[in-house]
Amino acid sequence: MHAVTRTTVSLAVAAALFPAQPATAGDALTIYSTTRPGAVPAELYRHGGSGQAVPGYAMVRHERDLALNRGRNTVRFTDVAALIDPTTVSFESLTDPAGTGVVEQNFQFDLVNSQKLLQKYLDRNITVDQVRGTGVESFTGTLLSTSGGLVLRREDGSVQILQHNAGVKLPDLPGGLITRPTLVWDLQANRAGTHKSRVSYQTGGITWWADYNLTYSEGKTANRCRLDIGAWVSILNQSGASYADARLKLVAGDVQRVAPTGRAVHAPMAARSALAEDRAAGFAEKAFFEYHLYTLGRSTTMPDNSTKQIELFPVARGVPCEKTLVYYGAMPAYGFGPDPVTDRNYGVQSNRKVDVYLGFKNAPENNMGMPLPAGRMRVSKLDFADATLEFIGEDAIDHTPRNEKVLVKLGSAFDVVGERRQVNFSVDTSRKTMTEEIEVKLRNHKKEAVTVVVKENLYRWVNWQITAKTHDFEKQDSRTIHFPVKIAAGGEATLRYTVHYSW
Numbered sequence: 001m002h003a004v005t006r007t008t009v010s011l012a013v014a015a016a017l018f019p020a021q022p023a024t025a026g027d028a029l030t031i032y033s034t035t036r037p038g039a040v041p042a043e044l045y046r047h048g049g050s051g052q053a054v055p056g057y058a059m060v061r062h063e064r065d066l067a068l069n070r071g072r073n074t075v076r077f078t079d080v081a082a083l084i085d086p087t088t089v090s091f092e093s094l095t096d097p098a099g100t101g102v103v104e105q106n107f108q109f110d111l112v113n114s115q116k117l118l119q120k121y122l123d124r125n126i127t128v129d130q131v132r133g134t135g136v137e138s139f140t141g142t143l144l145s146t147s148g149g150l151v152l153r154r155e156d157g158s159v160q161i162l163q164h165n166a167g168v169k170l171p172d173l174p175g176g177l178i179t180r181p182t183l184v185w186d187l188q189a190n191r192a193g194t195h196k197s198r199v200s201y202q203t204g205g206i207t208w209w210a211d212y213n214l215t216y217s218e219g220k221t222a223n224r225c226r227l228d229i230g231a232w233v234s235i236l237n238q239s240g241a242s243y244a245d246a247r248l249k250l251v252a253g254d255v256q257r258v259a260p261t262g263r264a265v266h267a268p269m270a271a272r273s274a275l276a277e278d279r280a281a282g283f284a285e286k287a288f289f290e291y292h293l294y295t296l297g298r299s300t301t302m303p304d305n306s307t308k309q310i311e312l313f314p315v316a317r318g319v320p321c322e323k324t325l326v327y328y329g330a331m332p333a334y335g336f337g338p339d340p341v342t343d344r345n346y347g348v349q350s351n352r353k354v355d356v357y358l359g360f361k362n363a364p365e366n367n368m369g370m371p372l373p374a375g376r377m378r379v380s381k382l383d384f385a386d387a388t389l390e391f392i393g394e395d396a397i398d399h400t401p402r403n404e405k406v407l408v409k410l411g412s413a414f415d416v417v418g419e420r421r422q423v424n425f426s427v428d429t430s431r432k433t434m435t436e437e438i439e440v441k442l443r444n445h446k447k448e449a450v451t452v453v454v455k456e457n458l459y460r461w462v463n464w465q466i467t468a469k470t471h472d473f474e475k476q477d478s479r480t481i482h483f484p485v486k487i488a489a490g491g492e493a494t495l496r497y498t499v500h501y502s503w
Contacts, residue, residue, distance in 0.1 A: 026062060026063030027060070027243045027246035028060070028248075028249075029060055029206075029246050029247070029249065029302075030059040030250075031056065031207065031248070031250050032057055032207075032251050033207045033209055033252075034055045034056050034057075035208075036055075036396070054206060054207050056206055056207020058206045058239070059201075060084075060201055060239075060241075060243075061198060061199070062079055062199045063094075064077075064197055065194050066194070067193070067194055068100070068187065068194075068195050069189065069192050070190065071188070072186060073188075074185070075185045076183070077182065077184075078183075079199075080181050080182070080183055080241065081205065081240045081241035083205040084181065086107035088200075089200070089201040090198075091185060091187075092197065092199075093189070093196070093197050094195075094197060095191070099189065099190030099191055100187065100189045100190065100195060102185050104185070106183070106185075108182045108183075109182075114168075118146045118168065119146060121170060122143055125140060126141075126143050126169065126170060127139070127140045127169040128150060128162055129168075139152055139160055140155075141153050141154040141155065141160060144159070149161055149162055181240065183199075203240075205238040205239035207235070207236050209376075210231060210232070210252075210374065210375030211231070212231050212375055212377040213230045213232070213378055214228065214377055214379040214408075215227065215228040215379075215382065216381045217382065222449065223324065224320070224321075224322060224323075225320075226318050227318075227321045227379075228317045228318070228319070229319055230311070230313075232311055233294070233373070234307055235308045235309075236306075237308070238304070238305055240304060242301075242304045243302045244301045245300075245301060246299060246300060247296070247299055248296040249293055250283075251292075252291060252294065253399060281297025281298045282296070282311055283295065283296055285370055285371060292399075294312070294373075312373075313370055316366075317367060319366050320360060320361075321360040324358075325354050326354065326356075326452070326454075326455055327353075327354045327420075327440070328455045329454070329455075329456070330347050330349075330351065330456075330459075336479060340434065341460045344427075346459075348422045350418075351420070353412040353413075353418070354416045354418050354442075355409060355411070355412050356409070356412065357408065357409050357410065358408045359405055359408070360405070361405050362401075362402055362405070363402065363403050371399070371402055372397065375396070376395070376396050377394060377397055379391075379394060392410055392411075394408075394410075395408040415444070416443070416444050416445070416446065416487070417442070418440060418443075418454075419440070420439070422437070423496070425437070432503045433502045434460060434500075434501040436498070436501075437468075437496065437498045437499075439495070439496050440483075440485075440495040441494050442454070442494075443492045444487040444489065444490065444491055444493075445490065446490075449487060449491075451487070453482050454482065456482075456483070457479055457480055461501040462478060464499050465499070465500045466500075467499070468497060468498040469497040470494070470495055471485055471495050472484075483497070
């Protein structure tokens with residue numbers, strides 16, 4: 001398969017001041033998603049947003065060459081993600097796995113910032129430049145406090161409070177501060193020299209999801225159609241690390257995981273730009289345990305605070321589909337209770353909307369057949385007047401195996417409306433019987449005939465029998481029936497049926 005990549009890179013000031021540690025060759029990522037199908041929440045891109053954690057995680061593997069002495073070694077590893085789960089870290093020497101091991105591990109994440117730097121200089125002399133009108137005035141003195149501003153005691157004993165527009169000059173960088181999250185290992189090595197090592201861990205702040213772009217075209221009959229289906233995966237990386245030339249795998253499926261305590265991720269503001277790359281090896285899919293694994297056939301680079309889109313599979317053209325109009329007149333949809341529902345006013349409200357669905361089979365004979373990860377399906381139709389694609393609806397699908405049917409709800413029909421009412425109702429509590437007559441009117445204002453599937457739920461009780469009907473029906477399950485009703489162009493059709501309940 002082939003792949004096209006588009007990347008969006010953050011231009012946040014924080015990323016410029018403290019850039020994530022780039023990972024060199026030898027990185028690998030396996031990304032798991034817990035995001036709901038559909039567009040990624042906007043707050044994940046908004047600076048100072050809701051702080052919602054990115055809904056996903058990844059297994060990260062780094063392969064590095066480490067120079068070790070025989071005996072005990074202290075190794076500082078700075079290529080880790082800021083949202084690493086340190087309890088999942090695994091270190092392995094590929095050169096001497098039996099003779100090399102971790103005696104002790106520390107995870108240092110107390111990163112340097114302006115407040116911590118200033119606190120290191122309490123009771124020490126610093127110089128502060130303060131904006132005064134159009135000029136700058138310098139103050140030198142002992143730093144007494146950083147709470148609510150800078151409090152300085154000058155050489156003459158006076159106290160100066162500086163709150164705004166102040167620039168601080170420090171003589172040096174104090175020790176004990178780090179600029180990147182760091183793993184510190186106490187290693188025992190039986191063999192001196194260069195060891196090829198592998199470090200793996202789990203990190204949050206990274207996720208992926210699928211988006212499907214469908215182009216709709218009419219078929220030879222009113223309900224037959226064709227679809228061109230393209231699929232992309234989007235990867236959001238806010239893990240606090242960049243991954244250069246990484247080997248990439250995506251896992252699709254519902255993987256059980258103990259819910260961790262949420263760690264807030266404040267997403268920086270992203271400036272959108274597109275970078276097109278030459279087509280190269282795309283994703284290869286295979287079954288993996290009870291899930292599906294999608295492996296990219298080339299390496300890819302994912303900067304921190306970025307989104308990347310990669311083609312999941314080439315566009316499948318001419319996929320046969322069927323357009324279905326469905327009228328579900330009960331408004332709202334009612335559930336089924338543990339007892340017979342004898343209230344005559346239960347479920348008599350009417351919904352006028354007739355919904356539009358597209359259905360197709362995910363099968364090789366239809367130019368499809370790849371297991372489809374959960375995602376959003378966006379459907380467009382060509383406007384021949386100006387040769388532009390116009391959006392006509394979207395829906396979310398769950399993980400869908402090959403050879404299963406996909407059903408996409410697009411919206412409601414403009415020119416086809418329905419009306420449902422209760423015509424008669426009676427209940428005989430002594431005989432434990434109940435009879436209800438329902439009438440459904442459908443009006444078609446289109447210039448061509450249409451067929452509408454009228455969906456009815458027999459929600460009053462489990463034992464029922466249709467005793468009279470104007471149209472044939474198809475039983476879907478123990479409490480659902482469908483009436484296919486054909487309506488002439490500009491015409492109206494009336495469906496009536498009587499249902500008898502007993503208990």
